[in-house]
Amino acid sequence: MSSSFGEAVGLHAKRDSGALLAASLVVIAIASALLAGWMPIAFSIATVFLFAGPHNWCEARYILGRLPARAGKLWGFFTLSFVGIVGLTAAFAYIPSYLQNTSEVLEADTLYGVWNSAFVLWIATLIWMRSRTNPRFDGGWVWPVAFFLLAGIWLHPFAFSIAIVYLHPLMALWLLDRELRRSHPDWRPAYHAGLLVVPLLLIVLFWQLHDAPVLPGDDPVSLAIQQHAGDWILTSVSNHFLVAAHTFLETVHYGVWVILIPLIGYRSKPWELNTIPAARRGGAWRRGVMILLLFGLLIVAVLWACFLMDYGTTRYIYFVVALLHVLAEIPFFLRMI
Amino acid sequence: MRYPLLTVFAVFGLGLVPHVAFADLAPPPPAAKEVKFVVEVDEKAKGSKLIVPQTLVNPRFRPAPGGGVPKEGNGGLAVLEYEVEGDAAVEPARNRNHLMIAGVAFTLALGLGGIWIVRRTGRSGARGLALLVAAGGVLAVSTVVWANAGPPPKPKEKKEVMLLPVAFDGKLTLEMVRGGDTIKLVLDKEAYDAIKTGPKKPEGK
């Protein structure tokens, strides 16, 4: 039986390794907060350039290692997941080009309200379906919560979109916790203690930067980064804090996917396919998984090249397409709980 | 784990209500202050314009409706769309359809939530009632808190002012730019010639 990637690099299943994991998280978080607070735009550019592609690949590798080889009774769940992931991404990509044909800002409110509503109802349906399969749980709360969110969405359509921007990076921390629960449960207390540093650092960033001068930079990339952090809607606080906070969370997210989850969650070295259920079916499935992973590496290299050629356009296209992976995390996470 | 999650999401949804309600209140206009001011004459300009650095005021820049990377304007600066708020006492109109959809969603949330709370086997009434009252309490308290923040500023009563001679009466482009510390008034040839001829007496009312 092949050793896990973590064991291969010397990370053994000992209790003190939980402290090592927590310490790694703390170091990543502190370094991210310092750099993000000091030079948010430059750090955002650098971190997206370096880690956007690799973190997607690591995520795909991890998901492949956890997906069942056959859908079986879960075919309905996986079908709805696939339809939602592709459909919502396509709709999200289409909205800007549709809006460019009009000048009505009100239209944007309605369109993003519809998209956000579809997104919430998709998740609610997935949770409901998940609650009906083993291990079952009472999913009756999902519909009231979903409709509360819908009410909030239609009162302020863009607030939900901005909330997703800030909440999505936390998904990685939650997934790591679920992985620890499965593979290294005695590390969880140390991990939970380490997690406290994230809200603490956010508070420190807010304390230091909430009334800082507006970020300089008139170029399209700087403006895109500021708008991504929501400075056009969250106007009561300095955009220096917003960009710093968003960049900090994104970097922690990248750190978890590129460093921590591979060390803990891969049941083998990344290039070993034996622990990927789909690949174990053999034949065309094994070849398909291999091609997918190799194609993913190619995409990472192409992404780096495109960033070097035209960072602004590549960044915009990446964050539209990357919605795919954000959406894919959701049904995957639901299967882990 | 589920109850804290439920509470968090309910609070988020309910908490948006007073925030949005309060968001209708326009921020007060900034205090008056001295700034650098330059009047330039550009005989080749197609129209006059007033260039105001964003650092001197506090406009909100919305992303261009089409989204995407902001387009480049002259000199590599991005072209932005901005909202210039008019009368500070006037609250922006809310989309009636959005409000109706939100109302239906609230009703469905409360209705389905109540039925779920009541029908849960085992621990039913007490915890569920506490959850519902807590959610309602958040809504009520936050609304009252925002209510205590004060009413929207009312339009100031018009006072009689002395009408001054007018040196220039026409239209110009208001342009907000990032960076800089000087407000520039760029006059085209026509506007400059009009100013050179001298001010006109105000039309009395």
Next chain:
Amino acid sequence: MDAAYFRMMAVAYAITVSIEAPTLLVGLSRGHPIKHRLFAGFWLTACTYPILWLVLPGFFQLPDQHVLYLAVGETFVPIAECVLFWFAFGKAEPRSQRATIRDFATITLANLLSFGFGELFNQNIGWQWLE
């Protein structure tokens, strides 16, 4: 609709509940425990209030069609609350047809009382004090 409208809605809800909850507490049939009566007093009004205040006004030209709005609203609300009450408690607790009729009548009476008080409040006191 602005911040003042939402404040009005919250205050009106509190006033409505202060009338309807005691009515339900006293009037509902014996099969319902006190905690369920109390729950219903808050919950039923909370469910129908968004429709009455946020949805229905959009279908009428107010204030010209104020009477029509009230007629539709105050017909919808008791019916909706009776349906909600039945879904929540209709199957869970043993009841007879007589008890069901009593429950529905109590809910309707509670709504009529709060409606009547509301009209008196609007005419004699109004909402200027809230602004």
